[in-house]
Amino acid sequence: MVERLSAHIVARSMTARGSLFALCALLALTRTLVRGDCPPDREEVTHNEAKLHKDLLCAYNTDFRPVKDHKQTVTVKVRFAIKYISFDALEETFTLHSWVAFNWRDELLSWRPEDYGNIDETQLESHEIWTPKMALFNADAAMYQSDQIYTTCLLTSNGTVTCVPHVAHSGICRTSLRSWPYDVQNCTLYFGSWMNTGEQVNFTFYAKQPVVKDDFQDGPGWKLMYVVNERLAGKYSCCPNSTYPMLKYTFVMKRIAAGPAAIVVVPSIVIVLLTLIALAMDAKDNTRLMLICFSLYGHFIFLTEIGYDIPKHSADTPIILLFLRDSMIVTLVGIIETIFLMFLRRRKLPAPNLIVTVNRLVANGPGKYVVFSEFDPSDDVDTKELTGQTSDITADKPSPTFDWIQFAHILNRLNLVVVVLVYIVLIGTYIPRDN
Ligand SMILES: *[C@@H]1O[C@H](CO)[C@@H](O)[C@H](O)[C@H]1NC(C)=O
Ligand SMILES: *[C@@H]1O[C@H](CO)[C@@H](O)[C@H](O)[C@H]1NC(C)=O
Ligand SMILES: *[C@@H]1O[C@H](CO)[C@@H](O)[C@H](O)[C@H]1NC(C)=O
Ligand SMILES: *[C@@H]1O[C@H](CO)[C@@H](O)[C@H](O)[C@H]1NC(C)=O
Secondary structure, three states, X not given: OHHHHHHHHHHHHHHHOOHHHHHHHHHHHHHHHHHOOOOOOOOOOOOHHHHHHHHHHOOOOOOOOOOOOOOOOEEEEEEEEXXXXXXXXXXXXXXXXXXXXXXXXXXXXXXXXXXXXXXXXXXXXXXXXXXXXXXXXXXXXXXXXXXXXXXXEEEEOOOEEEEOOEEEEEEEOOOOOOOOOOOEEEEEEEEEEOOOOOOOEEEEEOOOOOEEOOOOEOOOOEEEEEEEEEEEOOEOOOOXXXXXXXXXXXXXXXXXXXXXXHHHHHXXXXXXXXXXXXXXXXXXXXXXXXXXXXXXHHHHHHHHHHHHHOOOOOOOOOHHHHHHHHHHXXXXXXHHHHHHHHHHHOOOOOOOHHHHHHHHHHHHOXXXXXXXXXXXXXXXXXXXXXXXOOHHHHOOOOOHHHHHHHHHHHHHHHHHHHHHHHHHHHHHHHOOOOO
């Protein structure tokens, strides 16, 4: 038919018009002839579905919203069938892999099934028709993410189009590491139309099941607890006649923390116990000093070790680090106290009255149940060695050094009580818990 038409044009132009027109027509003819290379038994398919496609798309323009009146809104329903999430806490990027179902009505793509052999649905490539461009507002711009969808769409005779592209969205997500390694992260993705107002393209959720979690798999190290979806109407005072709606999805994820818990939380309790045991010991020999110095060293080693594991970009400090810091200070104070007590115990000068009075008060009051110093035979030996006196002389009257030792005991117990209280407060506030 095309060939006949071209020949006709050539014939007419040869006779009637100038040579330029003839040249143009000749070009057109040549092109037809090249196309005509197809063997004659290969005829163009003309069944109902081919006819339907041809008729639907012959006057279609993919650039415009598919409405007959420009004031009409295209309502696009969105459903996320989420398949996989991954979260990089170091880079603060959250990636969601999902099948996103888009559903809208295209007024220009409807047909009467009776005219086409009762076909009432067909498939079209998404690039052949208008598709909504849903942008991720907090996208990680380092990764190229197109708003355009590329897939095959399903079209029904009343013009309803459904496209389900498989897409990955990467968004920026601030991490909060306060309760590391038992932290729960909220990552929110905001979707909407980049340039169209809500009066032109209105993104909404499917009424039923806006988020589907069938076949969902957790990414490495994180467990998805739940997803909250919310539609923000996007009304601003600047523009009373237009809205900029957004679809907001919040993903609440929990770190799978078995490993970090084993290497961080339990050892920090052990190290605290070490300090406490050291402080409960007598300051009379070097064992206590060695033990508590070892505990301080353990704090250093442990802090360095955690430094490798912990994500360092968080705006807030993980409280386990604050705990270790404070525990380190307590241990350091314990070392100073130990040295001071050792110094007290070696004093040979008679103790001032004040100290003797304090000793007597404690020994006679309820404090004697806490300070078991009077009946410690090794202290006695200590005392004798230090003072160089024989036991006959000191049997009835305590030596001046004994007063110092007893005073050191009282200080030590007092310190232990204070340290235990400090640790109870520290553990209560600073040890992260798995709730
Ligand atoms: C269009 O047809 C589909 C399936 O036949 C139906 O589910 C849908 O409700 C129809 N939509 C309208 C606007 O009539
Ligand atoms: C995380 O999101 C949930 C649901 O929107 C909210 O209840 C919770 O307070 C959020 N948590 C944080 C730390 O923002
Ligand atoms: C868009 O959809 C929402 C409900 O999903 C509706 O409340 C709102 O009025 C719609 N906006 C327009 C402009 O049609
Ligand atoms: C909003 O619409 C009203 C009524 O149609 C009109 O009077 C007003 O000028 C419009 N405002 C803007 C900012 O376009």
